[in-house]
Each structure stands twice: as C-alpha cells, then as structure tokens.
Amino acid sequence: MLRIRNLESGYGTLRVLKGVSMHVNPGEIVTIIGANGSGKSTLLATVSGILRPAAGEILFGGDSISGLPAEKTVHRGCALVPEGRQIFGTMTVKENLILGAYPARKKLGRDGIKAGLERIYGYFPKLKEREGQLGGTLSGGEQQMLAIGRALMSGPRLLMLDEPSTGLAPIIVKAIFRIISRLRDEGNTILLVEQNARAALAVADRGYVIETGQIILEGSSGELLNNNDVQRAYLGKDYKSISE
C-alpha cells in the first residue's frame, strides 16, 4: 500500500532522513520506533505532505505522492493523527469529527458522514457522551480519541499515528492501543510511530528501528522484541535483566 524508497527529508538545510526505505502492506500495523529526534515524525510529516522530500520516492497504492500537499494526500486516503493531538479546542467534539470528514464530504454525503459518526462513537463511547462539549475541555486521553476519530472520518486507506501515547496515563495508553488493534482487525492499515516501543510492538505486525535518520533494524514484532539492541535501547532492559 505504502512504499518508500531512499527518502531524504528535513528542515531547511538540515537533513533529518538520510535515505529511508520501507513499506506497509494492506491490513498491517507497521511501527517505526526510535528515540527522540531520530526522524520518526519527520517521516510521517513527509509522507503526509507537510514536508516536501528532498529526494526519494513515496508510492501510495502504486501512485507517487511524493511532494503532494497535505490536503491532496488526505484525498488519496492517507490520514495523519498528529503528535500532540492538535484538535480544535473551541469547537465541539462533534464539530471536530465532522471537520475530519471534510476532504471526503462529496464522496460520503450527509448519510455517509452520519454513519461515520456512529462508527467513531462505537469505537469511543466517551466521545458520544461528550458530543456537545468543547474539544479543549476534554482530558488528554479523550483528546487523543477525538484526534483518531477525526482522522478516521475521512475513511482513509492508511491511518498514520504520530506518538499516540505521548503524555497519557498507562491505562489510557492501553485503551488507545486496544482501539488501534481493533482497527487493524477490521481491515484498516496503520503506520504507527512511537517512542513507547513496548506498546507499539505489542500491537504491530512488523517494525522498523530508526536511528539518526537511518533504518538500522527491521523485522516482525517478534524478531524486534527478540533483538538485544532493541531490548537495551528501547525496552529499558539493561544487560542484567536480559540475561535473567
């Protein structure tokens, strides 16, 4: 579904991504794990069209989306849930969700948007309860649910999540990841960027480890969990606990 080759990207003269190649197959959850500043978010920003790539190619469903502006990539079916949620605080929950359907409004129509709302409320009953509440008054976990719901409203073929666990209590993180897992079971394709490698690898089918803008490991989640470098660097196990 998504195929990236030799992608280079960054900010101004600063190269953050130095030739990244990766892919996501339909129906998979693929995770990108890496430390702060390793290039994870830059990768998502480049795929979603917020940043223009300096080199390389991005194919989505066989077509190049390299350098397409963000609104066009959403039209193609590639939706991003940005880091830090970025919901509209002065709009209600429902308005936020309906706004998410905007790029696909013609395709969906009034009924489609209504069905979409019901679907999202099915995933997140809390949002239904808070339908008329302003986004800014929601808790962190609820805002994250709203951000995911908003992205799903356009009916994307690929859902990209940037650090959905940031700043959330462990119990909320668990709930969010349960939904991510359910979305995959229902046939959605997900690209998940996370610092919380343990949570990400628990739901993902495959993963890539990025370090200073380069992929240094890839494999199934099981293989990555088995890898001692991943255990040391991202799962917080020291030498002693690995050997135990």
Place this chain on the structure above:
Amino acid sequence: MIYNPEYETMPREEIEQLQIERLQTTLNRVYRNVAFYKNKFDEMKIDIGKIKSVADMKELPFTTKEDLRESYPYGMFAVPLKDIVRIHSSSGTTGKPIVVGYTKNDIQHWSAMTARLLAAVGINEHDFVQIAFDYSLFTGGFGFHYGAERIGASVIPSSSHGNIQKQIFIMKDYKTTALLSAPSFAVEVANKIREMGIHPEELKLRYGLFGAEPWSDELRGRIEDNLHIDAYDNYGLSEVMGPGVSGECPEKNGLHVNEDHFIIEVIDPKTLLPMPAGSEGELVFTTITKEGFPLIRYRTGDVASLMEGVCPCGRTFARMSRVTGRTDDLIIIRGVKVFPTQVEEILLKAEGATPRFRLIIENRDGLDELEIQVEVSEKIFNDEIKNLLNLKGKIAGLIEEELGLAVRVTLVEPETLGGNGEKRVVTGK
C-alpha cells in the same frame, strides 16, 4: 509444500523492495558496528547512502575468506558477544579457522530456511529424518536439525561418524524416510546395503537431501536407482549461514536462493564484473537479515550460474544452477575440504619426502578417493625398503590426523613429478 508462501512466492517487485530495505539496514548496521566494514568503506570513500537499489551493490567492496581469517576470532561480529547464542567454525586446517556467530533471531531464520528445504520436497511431520551430518562446529548437523524439528518431523540425529553398518541398522529399524547427508555418504549406504544383502525396499527411505560437496546429475541418478528415493541438492556454507542458503524444489531444476535473507550475485572471478544469467562464474552472497555475522559481497569460491526464467513450482526466488566447481584449487572429498597447500605443509614435516606431489582423485563405485603420489628424496630412495614403508605410513598418518581424511599414499622416484617448479597437479580420473 511451500513453507513460507508469503515470502517464497512474493512478486518480484516486492522482493526487490524487501531486499533494498534489508540491504540498507544491514549496511547501516555494519557501518556502525563492524570496524572492518567501517574502515573499508571509509578508505574506499564509499557513501553507503548512495546504495539506492540492489543494482548499486556493485559499488561495494567484496569480502574474502582472507578478510574473515584476519578477523579471527570475533572481529567480524556485529553484536556484543553476549547476544551470540551459537558459534560454528570452519575446520581451520590451513591457517586460522573462520568463526561464525548467531543471535537468537539468526537461529530462528536459519531454522525456517532449512525447514523450507525439507517442506519443498514433501517432508512433513510424518517423516523420520535421519541427519547424517556431523553435529559439531560444522554447520551441517545443527543447521538441518532445527529446521526438521520445526516442521515437526521425527529427527534422528545419527551424525556422520560411526560405522556405516550401524547407520543402516538405524535407518532400517527406526524406519527412516528421509536421509540428510553428503552425497558420498548415500553412495556408501547404497554400496553397503548391497553388500549386506538388504534390498532398498526393505528400507522406508523416500527422500534424500544431499549437500556439503559438489555432486553430479549422473550421481543423482545412480543414488536414486540404488536407494529407490528422490534425491535433491541443497547449498550452503558456514560463512554465509550453513545449509539452507538455497535448495531444490521438486522440479530438480536449479536451487531456489532464499532471497528474503540473501542477495546472490555471480561474478567473473578475474574481472570481478557481474556475469549475465546463464553464464557460470563465482557465487557471491550478501546477507540481509543476519544480526551476528553479516557479510557484504562474500566471495564463496564456488562456481555456478544464475538461471533464467520462472520456475513452474510457483516460487519466485531466483534459482542458481548446481555448483560445478571451484575458482581455487580446493578439493572436496567426501565432505572434507582439502587445499593442495595443506598437503604440501604436511609433507614438509615428513623427513624423506619432498614437497613435490600429485593428487589423484579416483572414483570407485561413485565414491571419490584421494591418492597422493609423493616424490621421495634421493637419499631415502636408496635406503632400505623398510624405511620407505615407514615413510609411506607416516605420511598417511599425518594426513589423516590433520585433514581427517584417509588417503592412499604412493611414493615415486625422485625427479619424476616434473621437476622442482611443478609442485602439484590435480587430476580427476
């Protein structure tokens, strides 16, 4: 049966994507973790970021057996030693051995790859698999063992030493259905059962997976007839992983390379340029998933070609022809690797012998036998017969001790093997 259809039948363009991802990942890791590669790439001013496709590989330097020897024992490992869970090594009769390390994931991948070979020819959980490869530092025994267990077969780790009669009793009584060994071992079995008066049908053998030494299609036919089995070729080498690098499918027409783990190239050993499909050259492998002991463009010294066309079995992995020879003067006799220089070194230790010799490989009943003709010195030639016999015994003993191979030694008169310049001639008879 196709064991891993999601990989083994993957469309070519997806294989290519997988290979470039894994190649770049491997390059990033070896550059960070293996001093040999970091120094080499820096020295040659190779920017690994410029490797944007599998075709760009030709910009990368080769790795040779010498490089591996010089890194003895652990210089080429790409992970901390505590992450290594298994070590194998070459015999190291000449110079230092090559030591290879595997992580947990490496062992998992290896098991899956040997499982593919067995599943490909039809072996499953109902089979009794007798593994007559050494369980030792040599990769043969353990490499197949884990794959056979993985598909659920009943594994009989009979190993290759011990007497052949005992192996045959095991084969008969334990109802072995698949024999995994060197082809020469299968020939010995065939010869011995004839001698013992056992009809092949009294055995339950149906499959033979043979490797570790080059063998011909003609020998395949003979083994199949004499043991009433289907015999398949497979290929591997411990530097790259061990058995499971490639193997035949039921078509018996080329060995499918596990391209999700290795990139194969065939080069002209003189110009080092790539050879077109269908032309023979030296096999070169790059590992793209190995964690413990990754190798970039390793020159194997084995001669074969890449095959053209698509295999009717459904696998999309590239096929290599059967190995037809070596680029160097390595001789493989019944799985034992012998370089003529090793013989020379041994002869230098035997007083009365000269380092002038000739190796003669003779095929008897499908079994290769090695004869060493040694030129003796003038002095001992005129000595008593007893001393000549002693010398003969001494050379044979030294060779068996150092190479692990029983050979026939013949002494020849001084100056008969083509003078001082001509040290060795290898003849196939």
